[in-house]
Amino acid sequence: MTGRNIGLTTLYNMVNSTLDAGRDVEALRELHRQIDVEVIGAYGWATSSQSMGVQLQAARPLLG
Numbered sequence: 007m008t009g010r011n012i013g014l015t016t017l018y019n020m021v022n023s024t025l026d027a028g029r030d031v032e033a034l035r036e037l038h039r040q041i042d043v044e045v046i047g048a049y050g051w052a053t054s055s056q057s058m059g060v061q062l063q064a065a066r067p068l069l070g
Contacts, residue, residue, distance in 0.1 A: 010030075020031050021038070
């Protein structure tokens with residue numbers, strides 16, 4: 007992200023927006039998705055992708 011010359015707030019605004027689809031932003035979104043999946047699995051909260059999606063959507067406002 008140093009190539010964009012932006013800070014964390016701007017970066018995560020882009021990650022949480024559906025408007026910016028640069029490869030670097032998409033890669034960061036995917037990394038966060040993978041982290042979410044691993045954390046959910048570690049806690050044993052969900053096993054199906056459908057219920058996992060609901061949990062991720064419910065948690066999104068809490069995550070910023």
